Structure formats: C-alpha cells, structure tokens
Amino acid sequence: MSANRANAPYYFVPGLSHHPIMASFGMLFVGSGAAGWVNGYAWGPWVFAFGLIWFLFVLRSWFGDAISESESGKYGKRIDVSYRWSMSWFIFSEVMFFAAFFGALFYAREFSVPWLGDLNNKLLWPDFTATWPNVGPAGLVESFNTMGPWPIPTINTALLLTSGVTLTWAHHALLQNKRAQVIQGLALTVLLGAIFMGFQVYEYMHAYADLNLKLTSGVYGSTFFMLTGFHGFHVTIGAIMLAVILVRVMKGHFTPEHHFGFEGAAWYWHFVDVVWLGLYVVVYWM
Incomplete structure (x- = not known):
C-alpha cells in the first residue's frame, strides 16, 4: 500500500x-x-x-x-474491507435471485405437472399427460419444440469457461505487476463475453422462428426465457464492468496491493460462470 x-x-x-x-x-x-x-x-x-x-x-x-x-x-484498508463485504452481500442477493427462478422451475417440474396428471384431475383433464415439457391441460398454449444443448449452449459453455481462465490469468498478471498481460487477459474476457451474447441472440431468434418457443409457451417457455434472459443480462453487465476495469488498467490504475475494483468485477464474472453451469445442466439437458 x-x-x-x-x-x-x-x-x-x-x-x-x-x-x-x-x-x-x-x-x-x-x-x-x-x-x-x-x-x-x-x-x-x-x-x-x-x-x-x-x-x-x-x-x-x-x-x-x-x-x-x-x-x-x-x-484506506477499512474502506477496502467495506467494499469487499458490500460486493459479497450483493452477489449473495444475486444468488437468491436466481435461486427463486431455479426453484420455480423445480416446483413446476416436480410438483405442479405431476399434480395436474394425478387421478384427482383426470375428470377435469382426461387427455393431459404429466410429462415435461408440456403445453398445459387447457389447450391454450401453442405446440413448441424444446431447446437442446447442442450446438449453441455447449459452445457458450466453452466460451464462459474459457473466459474464466483468461480472467484468472489477468488477475495473476496484475499480482505480478505485468500490466500488458492484464490488458490482454481482460480484453480476451470481454471479447468472449460479447461472443457469448451474440450466440444467445441467435439462439433466441432460432427459438422464436424455428421452434415456436416463446415466453408465452407455458411454464417451460417462461422459465426458459426468464433464466437464460436474466443470465444474459448479467453477462452483459459483467462484460461492461470488465470493460471499465480494462480502461482503468490501460490508464495505469490498480497496483498489486490495491485493486479491489478488479477483484469485485472478477468475483461477479465467476458468479455468472457458475450460474451458467447450473443453467446448462438443468435447462438444456434435464
């Protein structure tokens, strides 16, 4: 210091x-x-x-x-500690935010759909089959196709995992005061995030145009777009944060001993990576 x-x-x-x-x-x-x-x-x-x-x-x-x-x-040091606690609680609130949507998906799949298909409801909806996904018992939802894990979601998984590696490389370079490598690692991370978002935009276009999968496609469509959409929003915010950090590094900000701005953005990006892994398994594979 x-x-x-x-x-x-x-x-x-x-x-x-x-x-x-x-x-x-x-x-x-x-x-x-x-x-x-x-x-x-x-x-x-x-x-x-x-x-x-x-x-x-x-x-x-x-x-x-x-x-x-x-x-x-x-x-000074005490401000640094305050920022660390603030970022930690902010990320915890984001964990709870996504936990609510994952919980909604779990409840729909494991409780709501089986209940609608049990014997008590057969008189109301005799043709309803309790399978996931479905168009609901009332016949109000247009038929649609689900989004599989290949190729775009798998490519996006590789992109985010790689971005975690490049960001960690930049962090270690900052600790060693190798500013050129920090710039390279951050630039690659932001680029990978931008490519991820480009693929997700294409995935949404494909879902609407070719699969008839929309936000109104029953509980499957709503949970799919809410989870992936909010995650994409967080990727965008994280990429903007890292881009700002990149500009600051290029201006000579941060030292090996004083760089929580970098660390806070890195924490957020790694959180986004972890959420995507959960999405990739639960939404696209299960």
Missing part, C-alpha cells in the same frame, strides 16, 4: 451527494416507461429509453467520483 493510502483517514466519508436522488429519478422513468411499454402506450419506449440514458449517465458520474477518490489515496 502506498504511503498516501497508508495515511488515509480512519474511514473516509464522502460529502453530500446528488447522485442518489438523480439515480432514483432515472429509475422512476425506467419503471414508468417499462410499464407503459408493456401495456401498449406509444410513450412507453421513449420514457424507458430516456430513463435508462439518465440512469447510465448518473452511474458514470457516481462511479467516476469513487474512482477519483480511490486514485487520490482517500481509501
């Missing part, structure tokens, strides 16, 4: 900030626009886009202030 950081205040407390209230207004526009959009109002997409741009601008300014405070030596 540099002498400047070693002599940092016991616990740095920033002054009053306008960022929280500005971010709240941005999220208000995002939520209102999204609600109007899904309900068919013409102003919905525009309000949503305005709120999103506003929110992203606030985040850029907010995180820029935090980066400036860190690089000026105001963050």
Whole structure:
C-alpha cells in the first residue's frame, strides 16, 4: 500500500451527494416507461429509453467520483474491507435471485405437472399427460419444440469457461505487476463475453422462428426465457464492468496491493460462470 493510502483517514466519508436522488429519478422513468411499454402506450419506449440514458449517465458520474477518490489515496484498508463485504452481500442477493427462478422451475417440474396428471384431475383433464415439457391441460398454449444443448449452449459453455481462465490469468498478471498481460487477459474476457451474447441472440431468434418457443409457451417457455434472459443480462453487465476495469488498467490504475475494483468485477464474472453451469445442466439437458 502506498504511503498516501497508508495515511488515509480512519474511514473516509464522502460529502453530500446528488447522485442518489438523480439515480432514483432515472429509475422512476425506467419503471414508468417499462410499464407503459408493456401495456401498449406509444410513450412507453421513449420514457424507458430516456430513463435508462439518465440512469447510465448518473452511474458514470457516481462511479467516476469513487474512482477519483480511490486514485487520490482517500481509501484506506477499512474502506477496502467495506467494499469487499458490500460486493459479497450483493452477489449473495444475486444468488437468491436466481435461486427463486431455479426453484420455480423445480416446483413446476416436480410438483405442479405431476399434480395436474394425478387421478384427482383426470375428470377435469382426461387427455393431459404429466410429462415435461408440456403445453398445459387447457389447450391454450401453442405446440413448441424444446431447446437442446447442442450446438449453441455447449459452445457458450466453452466460451464462459474459457473466459474464466483468461480472467484468472489477468488477475495473476496484475499480482505480478505485468500490466500488458492484464490488458490482454481482460480484453480476451470481454471479447468472449460479447461472443457469448451474440450466440444467445441467435439462439433466441432460432427459438422464436424455428421452434415456436416463446415466453408465452407455458411454464417451460417462461422459465426458459426468464433464466437464460436474466443470465444474459448479467453477462452483459459483467462484460461492461470488465470493460471499465480494462480502461482503468490501460490508464495505469490498480497496483498489486490495491485493486479491489478488479477483484469485485472478477468475483461477479465467476458468479455468472457458475450460474451458467447450473443453467446448462438443468435447462438444456434435464
């Protein structure tokens, strides 16, 4: 740790900030626009886009202030510990978020479908077969084909596993103060994440056009798109985080002793990798 950081205040407390209230207004526009959009109002997409741009601008300014405070030596050891605990709890909340969707999938497959096919319901739906997946007992869902594990999901699995290796390589290079290798490893990781998202977009197009698999395709379609869609969103966020870290590394930020910004983004990316492995097995194979 540099002498400047070693002599940092016991616990740095920033002054009053306008960022929280500005971010709240941005999220208000995002939520209102999204609600109007899904309900068919013409102003919905525009309000949503305005709120999103506003929110992203606030985040850029907010995180820029935090980066400036860190690089000026105001963050000592106790701030570092606070950031680590904050990121840990944030990732835990994300674990619970995905656990809810995995739980919904498990409940539908192991409880709801068998109950609909038991003897008590045969009088109501005599033609219903309790198999997974299905179009439901009421005949309201169009027939569809399921998404198998080959080739795109398997390719995406290889891409994410490889990105975990390149990110770990970049981390070890940072610990050894080999900045050129850090840049190379981070750039490869971001590129692999972008390729992953490109394949997922193609997979969704294939699902809608060729398989008739949609968000409205019963509980299978809803859980498939909710799990894979939210995971893709997290991959996008993780790639953006790593791209920001890449720019910071190129500007000379971080040292072998002081680089939690890098570590926090790496934790998030490895979490995304682990979630995908669960998705790959449960959604595409089972």
